[in-house]
Amino acid sequence: MMEQYVKILKEHAIKITPQRLEVLKYLDTHRNHPTAYEIYEALKKDNPSLSKTTVYNSLEVLQRHDIIHSLTISGSELRYDFRTEVHHHFLCRKCGKIIDIDVGCPYMDEFLNGGHRVEEVHGYFKGICKECLKKKGE
Amino acid sequence: MMEQYVKILKEHAIKITPQRLEVLKYLDTHRNHPTAYEIYEALKKDNPSLSKTTVYNSLEVLQRHDIIHSLTISGSELRYDFRTEVHHHFLCRKCGKIIDIDVGCPYMDEFLNGGHRVEEVHGYFKGICKECLKKKGE
DNA sequence: TATAAAATTGTAATAGTTACAAATTTGTAA
DNA sequence: TTACAAATTTGTAACTATTACAATTTTATA
Numbered sequence: 001m002m003e004q005y006v007k008i009l010k011e012h013a014i015k016i017t018p019q020r021l022e023v024l025k026y027l028d029t030h031r032n033h034p035t036a037y038e039i040y041e042a043l044k045k046d047n048p049s050l051s052k053t054t055v056y057n058s059l060e061v062l063q064r065h066d067i068i069h070s071l072t073i074s075g076s077e078l079r080y081d082f083r084t085e086v087h088h089h090f091l092c093r094k095c096g097k098i099i100d101i102d103v104g105c106p107y108m109d110e111f112l113n114g115g116h117r118v119e120e121v122h123g124y125f126k127g128i129c130k131e132c133l134k135k136k137g138e
Numbered sequence: 139m140m141e142q143y144v145k146i147l148k149e150h151a152i153k154i155t156p157q158r159l160e161v162l163k164y165l166d167t168h169r170n171h172p173t174a175y176e177i178y179e180a181l182k183k184d185n186p187s188l189s190k191t192t193v194y195n196s197l198e199v200l201q202r203h204d205i206i207h208s209l210t211i212s213g214s215e216l217r218y219d220f221r222t223e224v225h226h227h228f229l230c231r232k233c234g235k236i237i238d239i240d241v242g243c244p245y246m247d248e249f250l251n252g253g254h255r256v257e258e259v260h261g262y263f264k265g266i267c268k269e270c271l272k273k274k275g276e
Numbered sequence: 277t278a279t280a281a282a283a284t285t286g287t288a289a290t291a292g293t294t295a296c297a298a299a300t301t302t303g304t305a306a
Numbered sequence: 307t308t309a310c311a312a313a314t315t316t317g318t319a320a321c322t323a324t325t326a327c328a329a330t331t332t333t334a335t336a
């Protein structure tokens with residue numbers, strides 16, 4: 001159940017706590033780019049004494065070790081993502097959904113010709129998603 | 139002096155006010171992706187009665203008419219950009235500077251194969267800029 | 277099992293942004 | 307040019323996401 005998450009934390013020499021395991025598990029099993037608040041609300045059901053600060057702290061430590069990523073796509077709040085290969089994101093203005101765009105830009109390296117050291121790449125697209133376009137037409 | 143900005147607002151049928159003209163001029167002449175607060179602080183010098191809300195309102199209307207864009211690159215506050223052709227941005231974690239990356243990704247359209255209608259494209263890179271890398275070595 | 281270091285909790289503070297009502301300004305038409 | 311309705315500006319207060327901090331609890335280790 002939790003062994004896989006224990007393993008991840010151990011590999012990164014992060015102290016193991018139930019809260020961190022739950023946050024990590026939640027992100028692994030909910031790939032819809034939740035906010036810190038959504039994670040907090042969900043985990044509070046099984047652990048009513050959970051603190052919002054703990055969720056933020058857990059997200060921070062997981063992010064620092066590159067186990068998860070945060071997205072700044074919305075501009076008002078951060079979204080969190082279980083780390084996978086580089087991919088991009090589409091934000092639908094209508095329904096608010098954030099959809100994975102599973103293509104890396106093959107020309108990405110060209111952007112780096114300025115001599116900067118690039119550690120993160122974010123591709124954000126915004127518009128109206130396929131489903132909302134369909135609804136509109138009906 | 140201001141004629142060019144008057145012209146832009148007229149073309150978009152936006153009511154002309156000194157505040158909007160100043161905000162637009164500021165963004166045209168300061169291409170360093172300032173925050174709303176930075177714009178407010180700068181313009182207050184010549185117009186002490188300027189309200190922060192007015193800056194936000196002006197930015198909102200200019201953005202709605204696609205005259206300026208906002209960047210969510212930092213995650214904590216919005217940055218504003220006088221509209222130009224599609225280009226990307228690099229945020230230096232060390233000095234905080236946001237640098238223009240003047241290359242469009244030629245494979246951008248491929249991302250859209252999901253059938254979504256894309257209205258905005260943001261490419262954000264984060265790392266250490268050339269200048270900060272140089273300083274470190276010294 | 278004892279202990280030091282680190283994490284969790286709860287509350288309060290902070291930062292960026294938005295809501296709102298009163299006063300002022302804008303564009304238009306007589 | 308003047309008058310007026312509609313829109314904008316202003317100032318203050320509210321709101322939301324996030325961070326700071328001190329007291330308590332838990333973790334990893336010996």
